[in-house]
Amino acid sequence: MPTDGPKNFNDVLPKGGFSGMFNVTGMPIELKVSYWIWLIGGLLGLLGGLLGLFGSMVLFAIAPGLAVVVLLLVLVALVVAAAQIVFAMKMKEGKEWARLALTVIAGISLILSIVGGAMANGQSNNWFSFVISLVATILMWLPNSQAWFKSLKSAV
Numbered sequence: 001m002p003t004d005g006p007k008n009f010n011d012v013l014p015k016g017g018f019s020g021m022f023n024v025t026g027m028p029i030e031l032k033v034s035y036w037i038w039l040i041g042g043l044l045g046l047l048g049g050l051l052g053l054f055g056s057m058v059l060f061a062i063a064p065g066l067a068v069v070v071l072l073l074v075l076v077a078l079v080v081a082a083a084q085i086v087f088a089m090k091m092k093e094g095k096e097w098a099r100l101a102l103t104v105i106a107g108i109s110l111i112l113s114i115v116g117g118a119m120a121n122g123q124s125n126n127w128f129s130f131v132i133s134l135v136a137t138i139l140m141w142l143p144n145s146q147a148w149f150k151s152l153k154s155a156v
Contacts, residue, residue: 002096014089021089028148034139038088038102045081049074094152099140106133
């Protein structure tokens with residue numbers, strides 16, 4: 001288990017703010033690819049969540065009860081997407097807890113793919129997102145990535 005977990009809210013915020021999200025110097029190529037997959041996925045999740053908010057507002061005019069459920073699901077999706085962005089940025093800083101959190105997000109993606117596939121008679125589009133998150137997760141745990149995290153840990 002990672003021992004570098006956040007102690008307070010400021011430990012979760014990215015160093016250098018969100019402007020530092022484009023600096024990936026010093027990282028092995030595997031982690032760079034993984035970082036960009038997680039970051040772009042999170043940004044797309046935020047965009048999808050915003051579109052979902054507008055959709056749920058329209059749904060209030062047609063079916064208010066269903067709109068509340070959709071709105072709650074969209075809000076959860078927005079929180080997860082924002083967390084994914086923050087976790088990716090902290091993973092880029094060498095925080096093992098963030099790498100573990102991203103791995104958990106990939107596991108949740110698998111569960112949602114299975115549930116979505118079962119509910120839609122096997123016709124789910126979540127499998128593509130799961131495969132992408134699986135690739136990003138594997139890249140975070142490859143030997144070069146492991147060595148990079150270990151080198152940052154020993155440098156502190």
